[in-house]
Amino acid sequence: MMYGERGASRTRRTVSAPARLMRTLHLDGMLLSGVAAVSFFGLFVLYSAAGDNTALWFNQLARLGIGFAVMIALAQVPDHFLRMLAPVAYGFGLVLLIVVAVAGDVGKGAQRWLDLGVLRFQPSEIMKLGVPMMCAWYLHQRPLPPSLRDIAVVLAVIIVPVLMIAEQPDLGTALLVFAAGVIALFMGGLSTAYLLGGAAVAGAAVPLVWYLMHDYQRQRVLTLLDPESDALGAGYHIIQSQIAIGSGGVFGKGWTNGSQAQLEFLPERSTDFIYAVIGEELGLLGLIALLLGYFFIVARGLYMAAQCRDAYARLLSGSIALTFFVYAFVNAGMVTGLLPVVGVPLPLVSYGGTSFVTLMAGFGILMSLYSSRKLVG
């Protein structure tokens, strides 16, 4: 340890001024570069996907600013404070979900918005961080791997908000919140036997879930199995996005030149289906570049998580990094026809404020936890 400390301090002396600034601001240069690269790639693509709607692009540019600001701000929060925050954030999120269920705005047929006059936001976004924080907070006090009882408690912590979000209905976010919690549990050392057993139970629960699902959700699942069965209805999204991606070929049709996207055959091209715009205009190379960017961010996140000294930081960091990948995989999977269409945006790329800010908040927390790794235990 001593040796390592000295080695580190020697390197510290030789680092450049920007690196020193990064350190002072508790930022991680590698993660920041990865996030910035993917974000600016997203802005570049969004300019084309937005078409004539330049206002939309400037909106996103502003949100990018807000997102980075939030990330930097959260990176300054001391890790013990973040730990204390966990139950507060979770409880607050739960209260808001109840409020929304009672008095929320109905937008696009779903009740998920809370209108605070100046600000409209989705309480479910809070839960994207609130749930893994709460899971990590609960688990870090317990010996790991978690006992059956701990698992049951954590599952309850996860399931309550997930069901409320799914009821809104917002299947996509519910899925992501669920994933965030389960990943925390998994990183905590949940035994593989339980994991497989859980998967088996989930499989057995499919008929029950089917029964509980809304019609549109059932339709999406059916459509995934056979998009052609409803080519002009629910299958339209999947067919058109596959045509867009497939017609792009290796090199793509060129930025702003995708006929599927520009002629509006592609639905929701600037939000949930922007992955198809990349595929059409920038081709296989564009998609692989994006996937590599995601992989780099996730790998760096996992590395940072592994460096953390306390369980809370590790579990939360690991969950944030892996949930980020789940976002990317679910979106790319649905746009390419591998998964059912659930409303999950492509992380850092899709147009949309709240989800972007939430992601950046997650990266801010990740950086804060990483930067305080040496001060703890």
Next chain:
Amino acid sequence: MRRVRIKDDALEQRLFLQRVFLSAALVSLLVLVLSGRAFWLQVVQHAHYLELSQGNRARIEPLPPNRGVIYDRAGRLIAENTPAYQLELIHEQAGDLDVTLARLARIGLLEAEDIGRVRQLVLSRRSFEAVPILLQLDDEEIARYAVHRHELPGVMLETRLARHYPYGQVGAHALGYVGTISEEDLARVDRERYFGTGVIGKTGIERAYEDVLLGVGGYREVLVNAEGRPGKLPESVDAQLQKREPQAGRELRLTLDIELQRIAEEAMAGRRGAVVAIDPSNGDVLVFASLPSFDPNGFARGISRSDYLALTDNPDQPLFNRVLRGTYPPGSTIKPVMALAGLEYDVVKPEDTIYCPGHFSLPNSRHRFRDWKREGHGTVDMEGAVMQSCDVYFYRLANMLGIDRIHDAMNRIGFGVPTGIDIPGERGGIMPSPQWKKSAFSGREQQVWFPGETVIIGIGQGFWTATVLQLAKSTALLAARGRHFRPRLVRALVDPESGAVEEKLPQALPPIELKERHNWETIIDAMVAVTSGPRGTALRASRGALYSIAGKTGTAQVYSIGQTERYDAKTVAERLRDHALFIAFAPADAPRLAIAVLVENGGAGSAVAAPIARAIFDAYLSEKPQ
């Protein structure tokens, strides 16, 4: 018994690291899955999806060809395509269609009776398509639209090429008109050729030459977005859109002389009837007038129901083509050819005379066939009989010829058969015979041919009916001494792009050869006497003319007069008055124009019909021969 577990940080860290590696492996695998999926779609299935995306974005939009324009014989433009303002309606932008149509009606851009039809028209198209609802707006209508446009969402003023007939009513029955394609029209044409074309030739030349006037439609592919509306891509993209230019229809050069036509129609002003003028040397129809006429522009601009009803309900029937379809008793105008038949069959000689007491009776019959001149014409030879239009002479001649020979001779001259003019709808009239009577009537008693019926055939009455076109053609045949042609209105087709001219040659019919050629001159001399002889019936018509006119007046009975009654034009209702006829050609020795005139209920041919022919001759013969 419960084992108390305490936190073991080193163990937890190892466990965590293990999970990190596990999840990293999983993430790598899933990234590979996504890459593989992209590879499958973009490399393996690329061609398939590329084709689908091409098919997605292009829609075929028709490029209608320009309809061939029409020139008269002197090269004057008489049917053209002019940019016209038309009102188009896009259903999905119009909000409540019924409200919009009601507003259009209130401000006078649509008639209340037309609302149903227009509504049907709009609903039959796709909701984003612009449907023409009013063609060719005039300035006042444009102004009215401009004032109210804010209350008319989805209604737009567009410029399109539309058919226009600069001479309006003049020559309308020959030219015909174009109108909106109806379901019936579509049943008889190739729908494909009318993709994007809104109008079709309905009558006259416009209909007969529809095939060459129409041209060949082109198309272009336009980019469309997912809703089927025009879309756009950046200019840098080669959209690879197909395009085929339309080929304009061919231009027509007519035989019609629109200025001569105008003179004829002005001379006929206020009357009902028909005038046809034919060039005897080739069958060119220079004047084709049916009065009253109508404005074909009304049809080209989409005639309203009330305007159409006004035309069809008009007792003068302006839409009725009297030249082609009006069949009238030819009356005395056939006396020259009847005389010719008498000479040809050697029944009479020109110098043979008869005494006309003012009536004629068949042997063993008390029935008197009366001459138009109560007191009779006295002693007349053939020339005198033609000149004075002696009925008794021709009663007798007809009786001597017999109906079969008359029928054969008149058939050869063209009576009872359509002339074969190059526009559709022509009627052939009736050249009666015993055989015709058998087929035309069902009652046994009606089928019998009576000798008296032959007698009145001699003066062009009885069952005999003819069109004015037939009269003009037979006059041209006389003028050309037996040579005759199928009448024609179109003499050349011109390709506007290459300038290639397809001349239509005159179609000669088998000429009529007389046993004695000079018999032509005998008859023509008699016709000249009609307009210049001492007792000619059309003296007034040739007074002061610098050329000689060979003519023949006629009066066709509409109302039959009893044996002892006297016809008095003043007491007989206007509609029951006789039709006035006149046939003529000039100059008599080197004929350039043959004319037939019929004025319905005009009374005597000499007074009413002959001056009309004279006006045409004067105008035409004062020009230099072409």
